[in-house]
Amino acid sequence: MCGIVGYVGREEAAPILLDGLSRLEYRGYDSAGVAVYGKEAGMQVAKAKGRLQVLCDQIQGGNILHGAIGVGHTRWATHGAPSDVNSHPQVSENGRFAVVHNGIIENYAELREFLQSEGVQFVSDTDTEVAAQLLEYYYQGNLLEAVERTLHTIRGAYALGILCADCPDRLIAARKDSPLILGFGAGAHYLASDVTALIKYTREVCWLDDGEIAELTADHLWVYDAYLRPVEKEHRHVDWEISAAEKGGYEHFMIKEIMEQPEAIRKTVSPRIRDGRVVLDDWQLTVRELEEMDRLYIIACGSSYHVGVAAKYILEKLLRKPVEVTLASEFRYCDPIVSERTLALVISQSGETIDTLAAMREARRLGAKVVSIVNVVGSTIARESDSVLYTWAGPEIAVATTKAYSTQLAVIYLIGLYCADLLGTLDRTEYDAILSELQRVPDKLEEILKDREDIQYFASLYFNRPSMFFIGRNLDYAVGLEGSLKLKEISYIHSEAYAAGELKHGTISLIEPGTLVVALAGCGPLFEKTVSNAVEVKSRGADVLGLTTRDRAADLSRTADDVISIPETHPMLLPSLAVVPMQLFAYYTALQRGCDIDKPRNLAKSVTVE
C-alpha cells in the first residue's frame, strides 16, 4: 500500500527521495513526507496532505532540505484520515527518531496506552507513531538494540525505514510481511518498497526477508536476523529499463500499458515454445505428481482472481482435473481441503499482495505444492513458491492492471498445454491449434489496438450511464468480471458482471430503460444463448453494447445497439482478445468523465495490508 524510500550517500538526499517517491506514488497517494538529516540543519521533516506534488512544491523540489541521508513516504491511509499530521515520517516526541512505515502494527492501541501511561505524548492517529515513540522509549544509546527491542514488541506487518538523529551516518530498514528492497550504489545505499524507485540509481539489489534488519551507511550495508546475528544476502541484478516505468509520451500509464500488451505477451510466450511444444523450464512438478494431483486451487485477488476464473474453465477442459478458484482473502479462513496431492496455483502481479501471500503460506502449511505466476522478479510470493513462472510484462504502474492480466492469462494457456501434454489429455491436433492461436494473439491484439478509436466512440456514447452490467457465459463471463472491475476502478460507475444465464434469477429486476448491458458473446457454441439473454434485457429497456468475433458481428447487431468486433480465434483464446476492448472501454469512459485514471480514488496498486 504505502511506498517508502531511503537514501544514504554523498548527494543531497531530498531530491533523490522525491524522485523515488514519484515512482512509488501508485502505492498510495493521499499524503507524502520526507525526513532528511543534515550536519548543520539537523533533523528536517516535511509532510503534506495530498499528492506528492503538494509536498514537492512546499519544499521546492527538495532544495530547501539539506543533508545526505533521509527517508520518504507516500501514504495510503489505514489508521487516521489523510492529514499533514498523520503523514509519515512519524517522529518521536523529542525528534530523535523519524520513521516511515508500510503495513499495520496490530497491537498499536495497547502499546499507545502503555506509552501514554509512561508520559509519552502522541500527536497523530497513526499506528506508526507507536513505533517511533517505542524506539525512543527503548533507546539507551545503542540504535540497533532499540530497534531489536521495538521489533520484538510490535505485532503485525511492517516495512520500516528509520532515521536517528544520534546516528546520522546510518539508516535502519526492517521488514515483516511487507516488501522492502535494498539497493547498492556507488558510495550510496538505498531502500525502497519497490524496485521501480531504485532502477534510476542502481540495478544491484537484495530483498530483505521477514524478520531481517538492515543497517545502511554510504559505504557499507549489513543485514541481521531478528536477534542481530549477521546474515549473508545474495545480490540480484534487475534488468528492467527505466523507460518502462515512464509514460513515454502517453497521457496515462494505463493506455501505455494497454498498448504494450502485444509485446508483453510475445516476451512471455515465445521463449517458452521450442520445436512446436511448450517447454516450462521453471515448472518443478513431475508427471507423477501431476497424475496424482487430487485438486488444483487457484488463489488470487482482484484482477488476478479474474484470470483464475478464466483459468478454471481452461485448465479443467485441458487437464480433466478438478480446479477450484478461490479468493485469497477467503481461502485463508475457510478451512480448505488440502492434501499433499493438492497443487496451489497462486497468481499475483506484484507478488506482494498480503492476502495472497498469507493464503499461499496456509496452503503450503497444509501440504500443498505451490506454483506461482508473478510479474515482479524476486517478490515474496515468487521467492516462497516451489516453482515460479514469471510474466515478462515489465513494470506495471497504473493501478488498474492490464498487461499483467493479459500475460497471466497467457501463462495459464502455457501451463494448460504443457500439463495436458504431460498427462496426455489433449490430442495433437487440438494442441497444435491452441498453441498456434496463442502465438497469433499479439498480432491480433495489434489489430484491435489499431482500431481503438471505435471503442473510444462507444465510450463517448455511454460514459454517462449510471449503471452498467456485463453479461456472458463461460469464458465470456470471466472477461465480463474483469471488464466490470476495470470500469468500477477507474470511472466510478456502478457496474456488475453476471453469468448471462443467471441474470433472470434475480438481478434482471435492476434492468431499466437507460441501463447499459455489455453482452459478451464471443464464446463459440454459447453465442446464441447469450444473444437470447441480450434480447431479454433489451425488451426491458436496456441498451446493449455487444462484443463478438468479426464473423458474427452482423448476427449480433440484430440485437445489440452497437457491436465491438474482434478477430476470430480458437474459442479458448477469446478472453485474451476480448479483454482488451473492455480495458479500452473503461479507459475511454474514465477519460470522458475526467477521472484520475492512473490513481483512482481509494485504491493502491499493491495491497499489502489485510
Ligand code: M6R
Ligand atoms: O498484485 P496482485 O495481482 O496480487 O494484486 C491483486 C489485486 O489487488 C489487483 O489485481 C487489483 O485488483 C488491481 N487494482 C486490479 O486492477
